[in-house]
Amino acid sequence: MLAPEQEPLSSSKPIKYGELIVLGYNGSLPNGDRGRRRSRFALFKRPKANGVKPSTVHSTCSPQTAKAISNKNQHSVSYTLSRAQTVVVEYAHDSTTDMFQIGRSTESPIDFVVMDTVPGCHGRGDTLSSQSTISRFACRIVCQRAPPYTARIYAAGFDSSKSIFLGEKAAKWWCADSQMDGLTTNGILVMRPRHGFTCESKPGSWREISVCGNVFTLRETRSAQKPGKLVENECHELVDGTFLDLCGATLLWRSAEGLSRTPTPKHLELLRRELNAARPQCPVGLHTLAFPSLERSSSPEQQPWAYLSCGHVHGQHCWRGSAEEDGSRSGEELGLEPGERECPLCRSRGLYVPLKLGRESALYLDAAPPTHALNPCGHVCSERTAAFWSRLLLPHGAHGFSPACPFCMRPLARHRRSVRLIFQGPLD
Structure with a gap:
């Protein structure tokens, strides 16, 4: 069922x-x-x-006999040892x-x-x-x-x-x-x-x-x-x-x-509302940021972004990056790597990504507020949840093991796999 x-x-x-x-x-x-x-x-x-559970073992079957046994209206496991011998284990109802x-x-x-x-x-x-x-x-x-x-x-x-x-x-x-x-x-x-x-x-x-x-x-x-x-x-x-x-x-x-004992989706929604109720501000654009609900998508202006080198949260802006349009020096002139930006608050350099809440409640280890972002995908969750998944090595297909974000399965950065987010409060 x-x-x-x-x-x-x-x-x-x-x-x-x-x-x-x-x-x-x-x-x-x-x-x-x-x-x-x-x-x-x-x-x-x-x-x-x-x-079902194992019952009779047929250890000297020819492939033809094995085929006949497996045609019965019951479960079986066939182990082919060679072209001339197959072991068939019949399974009975349990x-x-x-x-x-x-x-x-x-x-x-x-x-x-x-x-x-x-x-x-x-x-x-x-x-x-x-x-x-x-x-x-x-x-x-x-x-x-x-x-x-x-x-x-x-x-x-x-x-x-x-x-x-x-x-x-x-x-x-x-x-x-x-x-x-x-x-x-x-x-x-x-x-x-x-x-x-x-x-x-x-x-x-x-x-x-x-x-x-x-x-x-x-x-x-x-x-x-x-x-x-x-x-x-x-x-x-x-x-x-x-x-x-x-x-x-x-x-x-x-x-x-x-x-x-796991936080419910309703609890995660409550944490999202509490986070938005604090009215986090973009230090550059000076406008209020907000994480959208599951039903709505946020406007580009309200979408929270973060510098993953330092954790400072902003709105989307063109401060000291390769995509800026204000006539100031380009990211290349500043010595930035492709995809890197320079934080206007602390001048640290690193990825600048949009933040997304981790919504699958069963992946959380506790019900604490979402304070940390995984690097480089930007999924936000509690501190202990981020720490656990940062330590865990998950199979990468058939090619080894590496830490990955549980919400999107993007491989995590080799260094600093998560960062504590720093929100700017309202000026008033």
Whole structure:
């Protein structure tokens, strides 16, 4: 059962297991949230359990026999060892769990359709990419239907024929319990921050999750055939603040309990109004600045801008920059780099960008006022929220890790990843 961000109204409130937030969209997809294609997904207890669990293992199947087994009206995972041998693990119904599947495919078994994230919240929108590195059936989350409603993550999802196929080149192996296990092509990475998703949170180590839910260190490269080392003292349980990376999009898991302690969109709107009520002024144009509401866009004159080298907030103006039209010296004559400006208050030099409020409330670590801007995108959030995301290394596709803004996924600056904003109060 797919549910939107807002829970349906009913006499008995449905049980929510948690929510998945896709990083980089700041609360909404470019072309709007529709159906199974959304920036934020809620997992509710299903009317009827649809979970499955491993049962019979067929270890000496020929490819023909494996095909016959997989055609049965039940779930199965096929591991191709060679052209002559395939191991098939049949899965039986599990009345104690609910299963939710995530992937790029728009086929019906996928509950949450996730496309590659374009940094900056712009671009392809709902278009499918032929070059996508996200698997069509990327992973599945299995939630216990009874308290404490534990959620667990597994690599790979079942397709329309209720099958998972790991080809001959996929990493696979026999486990000590006589079960077969393996990894998907680009893998499903998970990171559980230390101390949960709180003001004390610190980034943890990135791990890879197998088809059976075992935890491994990262492979040498994202698609290497040799798996990392088994991490026996870690499990695949999703705790509040767990990150899931699908190699092209990164998701944040927020538990229902964690969300109850998170600032709501209404609270963020209240903070926005309080910020505007202070009537911040542009020191150059001497006019009042204002952050727009979600429904309105601000006029160019009211749009707050900031110098990211010092944090001084202004309106848009042409003071000492390459775009100035007042006949004064150009940015080149001042020795400024392309895109740099000189702050008229303190003469520091750096990027000069428009400020935008971070609107996805689930990405905040606290309910403090928005006082800091991330560099270089200019998204504004609380101090502790900015500090956490500045320290966190997120997967950059299949090409390594780097800190990025959670609201737009633009990579953060190598030095000074966030800056405290300095507002000029009204002269009266």
